[in-house]
Amino acid sequence: MIGRDILGIEDLSRSDIELILETAKQMQEVGRREVKKVPTLRGRTLINLFFEPSTRTQTSFEIAGKRLSADVVNFSVSSSSLSKRETLLDTAKTLDAMDPDVVVVRHSVAGVPHRLAEVLQAPVINAGDGAHEHPSQALLDMLTVIEEKGRIEGLTVAIIGDIAHSRVARSNIYGFTKLGAEVRVAGPPTMLPADVESLGVKAYTNLREAIEGADVVMALRIQMERLEGACFPSVREYAATFGIDREKLRYAKEDAIVMHPGPVNRGVELAHELTDHRPSVILDQVRNGVALRMALLYLVAGRPRQDDPASHASVATDLDAKRGGR
Amino acid sequence: MARLLIRNGRLLDPSQEIDAPMDCLIEDGRILGVGNELPLEGAEVLDAEGGWIVPGLIDMHAHLREPGQEYKEDLASGGTAAVAGGFTQVACMANTDPVNDDPSVTKYILDRAEKDSPAKIRPIAAATRRLEGRVMTEMVALREAGAVAFSDDGETIMDSSVMRRVLEYSRLAEAPVIVHAEDCQLRGLGVINEGPVSTRLGLPGNPVAAEEIMIARDIRLAALTGAHLHIAHVSSAGSIGLIRRAREEGVRVTAEVTPHHLTMTAEATMGFDTNTRVAPPLRSAADLEALRNALAEGVIDVMATDHAPHASYEKEVEFTEAPPGMLGLETALAVTLELVRENFLTPLEFIRRWSTNPAHLLELEGGSLAAGCPADVVLLDPDREWTYDSARGFSKSRNSPWSGQTLTGRVLATIVDGRLVYHHERGVLMR
Amino acid sequence: MAHSDAPPDAAPHVRLTDVADITDVVETDSPIPRERTILDDQAIRRALMRIAHEILESTDDPDRLYLVAIPNGGVPLGRILVENLESLCGLRVPLGILDTTLYRDDLTKRGSRPKLRRTEMPSSVDDRVVVLVEDVVSTGRTIRAGMDALMDFGRPSHVRVVALVDRGHRELPIKIDFVGKNIPTQPNEKVIFRADKSEGDEDDEASGVGLLHLIVRAGGAS
Numbered sequence: 001m002i003g004r005d006i007l008g009i010e011d012l013s014r015s016d017i018e019l020i021l022e023t024a025k026q027m028q029e030v031g032r033r034e035v036k037k038v039p040t041l042r043g044r045t046l047i048n049l050f051f052e053p054s055t056r057t058q059t060s061f062e063i064a065g066k067r068l069s070a071d072v073v074n075f076s077v078s079s080s081s082l083s084k085r086e087t088l089l090d091t092a093k094t095l096d097a098m099d100p101d102v103v104v105v106r107h108s109v110a111g112v113p114h115r116l117a118e119v120l121q122a123p124v125i126n127a128g129d130g131a132h133e134h135p136s137q138a139l140l141d142m143l144t145v146i147e148e149k150g151r152i153e154g155l156t157v158a159i160i161g162d163i164a165h166s167r168v169a170r171s172n173i174y175g176f177t178k179l180g181a182e183v184r185v186a187g188p189p190t191m192l193p194a195d196v197e198s199l200g201v202k203a204y205t206n207l208r209e210a211i212e213g214a215d216v217v218m219a220l221r222i223q224m225e226r227l228e229g230a231c232f233p234s235v236r237e238y239a240a241t242f243g244i245d246r247e248k249l250r251y252a253k254e255d256a257i258v259m260h261p262g263p264v265n266r267g268v269e270l271a272h273e274l275t276d277h278r279p280s281v282i283l284d285q286v287r288n289g290v291a292l293r294m295a296l297l298y299l300v301a302g303r304p305r306q307d308d309p310a311s312h313a314s315v316a317t318d319l320d321a322k323r324g325g326r
Numbered sequence: 327m328a329r330l331l332i333r334n335g336r337l338l339d340p341s342q343e344i345d346a347p348m349d350c351l352i353e354d355g356r357i358l359g360v361g362n363e364l365p366l367e368g369a370e371v372l373d374a375e376g377g378w379i380v381p382g383l384i385d386m387h388a389h390l391r392e393p394g395q396e397y398k399e400d401l402a403s404g405g406t407a408a409v410a411g412g413f414t415q416v417a418c419m420a421n422t423d424p425v426n427d428d429p430s431v432t433k434y435i436l437d438r439a440e441k442d443s444p445a446k447i448r449p450i451a452a453a454t455r456r457l458e459g460r461v462m463t464e465m466v467a468l469r470e471a472g473a474v475a476f477s478d479d480g481e482t483i484m485d486s487s488v489m490r491r492v493l494e495y496s497r498l499a500e501a502p503v504i505v506h507a508e509d510c511q512l513r514g515l516g517v518i519n520e521g522p523v524s525t526r527l528g529l530p531g532n533p534v535a536a537e538e539i540m541i542a543r544d545i546r547l548a549a550l551t552g553a554h555l556h557i558a559h560v561s562s563a564g565s566i567g568l569i570r571r572a573r574e575e576g577v578r579v580t581a582e583v584t585p586h587h588l589t590m591t592a593e594a595t596m597g598f599d600t601n602t603r604v605a606p607p608l609r610s611a612a613d614l615e616a617l618r619n620a621l622a623e624g625v626i627d628v629m630a631t632d633h634a635p636h637a638s639y640e641k642e643v644e645f646t647e648a649p650p651g652m653l654g655l656e657t658a659l660a661v662t663l664e665l666v667r668e669n670f671l672t673p674l675e676f677i678r679r680w681s682t683n684p685a686h687l688l689e690l691e692g693g694s695l696a697a698g699c700p701a702d703v704v705l706l707d708p709d710r711e712w713t714y715d716s717a718r719g720f721s722k723s724r725n726s727p728w729s730g731q732t733l734t735g736r737v738l739a740t741i742v743d744g745r746l747v748y749h750h751e752r753g754v755l756m757r
Numbered sequence: 758m759a760h761s762d763a764p765p766d767a768a769p770h771v772r773l774t775d776v777a778d779i780t781d782v783v784e785t786d787s788p789i790p791r792e793r794t795i796l797d798d799q800a801i802r803r804a805l806m807r808i809a810h811e812i813l814e815s816t817d818d819p820d821r822l823y824l825v826a827i828p829n830g831g832v833p834l835g836r837i838l839v840e841n842l843e844s845l846c847g848l849r850v851p852l853g854i855l856d857t858t859l860y861r862d863d864l865t866k867r868g869s870r871p872k873l874r875r876t877e878m879p880s881s882v883d884d885r886v887v888v889l890v891e892d893v894v895s896t897g898r899t900i901r902a903g904m905d906a907l908m909d910f911g912r913p914s915h916v917r918v919v920a921l922v923d924r925g926h927r928e929l930p931i932k933i934d935f936v937g938k939n940i941p942t943q944p945n946e947k948v949i950f951r952a953d954k955s956e957g958d959e960d961d962e963a964s965g966v967g968l969l970h971l972i973v974r975a976g977g978a979s
Contacts, residue, residue: 088642110527110528110645111529114598194533
């Protein structure tokens with residue numbers, strides 16, 4: 001997977017996902033040592049290119065890189081290319097000239113990492129592009145579920161909230177369905193995107209029906225600044241209809257876990273009592289985030305080498321040649 | 327007495343219902359006649375290489391960006407791209423800088439075109455001042471200055487009372503009002519069709535309802551006022567239903583469709599290529615099918631490119647920041663010939679929708695090879711393959727989703743007013 | 758051609774060549790077998806018992822012993838050594854598992870990142886006599902990586918190395934303290950250690966390890 005872009009869960013096969021999760025499991029152990037550092041990516045450069053501010057994700061990638069001994073450089077670009085009069089292409093070419101080994105990109109508009117990846121020789125990891133995808137988040141969510149439940153196949157996962165504007169929702173939908181879970185989405189009709197069931201999920205506008213018998217209840221963050229009054233009339237009404245508390249959780253399975261990508265709007269998506277204690281696994285998600293991102297960096301950082309005799313592709317060709325193309 | 331004889335081709339003239347191997351004789355810039363026994367004496371001969379001989383194509387919807395935005399295109403480069411694409415006449419939209427809302431701008435465009443453009447340029451003037459949708463323009467004066475129609479294209483007149491008066495007044499100027507029908511509030515931030523693709527990509531969607539609502543409104547106003555309403559770039563099956571019903575009721579409504587809406591669906595945006603961002607957006611497969619049928623049936627009268635050049639630096643930005651639009655003049659013929667190859671249109675009906683019908687709608691001389699008509703003739707080979715590279719095209723801009731593709735259907739030569747202005751081997755020759 | 762220690766991804770559960778390959782070999786002139794067993798289960802176990810004795814003899818302080826196996830091959834060997842040491846002196850020496858993949862010096866040269874294996878270090882290495890356990894040592898690079906990893910875990914008082922097989926071709930100054938067998942080999946040969954699973958849970962140390970095999974495979978891509 002060296003040199004491969006991680007732009008979305010949509011482009012990952014089931015075995016790709018399984019490899020990443022397996023690797024992340026081993027990386028968890030590094031986080032439990034006293035010296036949380038291995039020399040694996042020593043001398044490699046990781047550039048965090050964040051057009052949209054994000055302390056959590058950026059810090060998580062930074063810690064992940066540093067634990068692998070990489071040199072981490074943070075570029076915070078606060079304005080869009082339009083106002084800077086610098087095109088995305090120019091930004092990409094400038095970065096490419098600095099020879100990074102991996103570039104992590106977050107942007108408020110979908111598709112930006114894809115365009116950058118076309119120009120950058122280094123692999124690009126999408127840390128969130130608009131409402132499109134956030135693959136490392138979904139992967140760490142899947143890792144957390146496997147830790148708790150032992151598997152994903154056959155589980156019922158309910159994702160609640162502003163599905164229409166959520167990249168976390170989309171990536172999780174792709175990821176959990178690929179690994180064989182039944183995924184449900186629920187939210188006010190104004191927050192369910194057009195034809196959402198074409199993604200392979202069942203859509204609900206009733207929270208209780210969505211949560212009934214669920215193994216995993218994932219609450220999404222409501223961006224109140226953007227939406228109040230437009231997509232839903234008030235925070236109060238949202239909390240009453242789609243907020244999750246112990247009372248409503250009783251419809252889910254008894255051993256259901258509660259997840260949230262963070263930060264939580266306490267009392268809105270999740271009641272206070274569910275945020276800090278079991279069955280919430282929110283802090284495990286954060287912890288797994290570093291291990292997961294270490295796994296991604298380990299697997300993709302660097303540029304694929306055409307002439308490498310150790311690479312699987314060229315070995316296969318040699319063998320074929322020796323066996324007369326059989 | 328300059329004579330030109332075009333021979334060795336299949337002559338297609340929808341105005342005379344001719345589809346037969348025939349020659350065409352031109353003298354002093356006009357058609358002398360078509361037939362098989364035309365006199366050779368004194369005539370220069372042009373060999374059609376077995377291809378089609380057709381009346382010059384007419385694009386009734388293009389953005390040529392002059393005055394004011396010449397960095398993306400101007401009348402010279404746009405006119406050149408046009409003749410290379412088989413277009414002998416181009417109607418250019420008014421959203422220039424300054425807007426073509428005053429006879430002085432109309433005259434400026436005509437003057438410049440006369441000097442610089444190998445294709446004949448027909449300006450479309452704005453329907454309201456500065457395209458603001460509030461005060462109508464001096465339509466009579468603009469018509470006299472040379473405008474062939476009125477349109478706020480790029481914008482929609484949201485105030486229905488203004489739209490009503492614009493349509494009503496247009497009858498005095500005796501020219502159609504061309505509308506870009508889109509309820510901009512309903513469209514909101516939408517950049518691609520609202521549907522499974524926008525959901526998958528997480529990009530804001532623009533629902534077909536935004537187009538259909540405005541078309542419904544404008545049809546009712548056309549009925550009320552008796553004006554000639556022409557709907558630009560129809561994109562949805564629902565819109566077609568509205569248009570069909572209106573025509574059955576006798577409303578004077580005509581419609582056009584673009585090459586991209588006839589051949590591309592929203593799936594084309596899956597790679598986030600900003601060259602696929604267009605207004606109205608690319609829609610679903612069902613919409614595409616309905617558009618093709620409507621064009622074949624005649625509910626949609628013409629094809630038009632909506633040629634919309636943008637500089638590379640304007641397009642190489644985030645998808646939501648990129649201005650909508652793609653090039654069209656140089657690729658329209660090859661792209662839309664697919665409809666002939668897939669039997670939606672016969673060759674004659676195809677040419678009718680690119681030449682005879684636009685001439686009729688805009689009351690232009692053209693779209694015909696009848697004796698006495700201006701000698702605007704195009705020779706084309708519908709089966710010739712070629713690779714289109716927008717970086718090496720005649721347009722100043724490069725924003726085309728077809729760049730790099732092998733297309734089938736090539737213009738061999740373009741003649742405007744009897745003069746050869748483009749030849750596929752010799753390039754562009756100014757008229 | 759690059760050669761190295763039997764790399765960590767030569768899993769001990771490697772399958773024998775399939776029938777099609779053997780058909781290829783039959784076509785050659787000299788009947789050299791593609792694989793030969795150099796030590797059978799009994800011989801390996803005898804060697805491991807001898808090594809256990811040697812380990813005990815080498816230290817005055819067996820309480821400070823800490824066996825650290827390098828996966829995959831070192832793990833069953835480590836388990837057997839722990840049993841042997843216990844039967845010899847009644848001491849249950851702790852067994853750690855230390856994957857060295859993240860410390861490899863050839864990650865930049867490879868076409869893909871190798872699969873990570875389990876690391877479990879139940880005890881601290883500080884002041885311990887750490888005995889690294891590896892199945893096949895060749896260039897010495899895996900042992901070097903193992904030492905680097907150990908240093909990140911703490912400060913052992915001594916580090917020793919057990920190898921079931923030393924096949925030579927050292928590229929670094931690494932010595933083996935306790936060796937099962939020295940086997941000179943051609944660079945293009947592969948030495949494979951394999952431990953079959955026994956009935957019972959692989960993770961249950963008490964259930965033991967199944968049959969052991971030590972094979973040399975000739976030729977082919979390494």
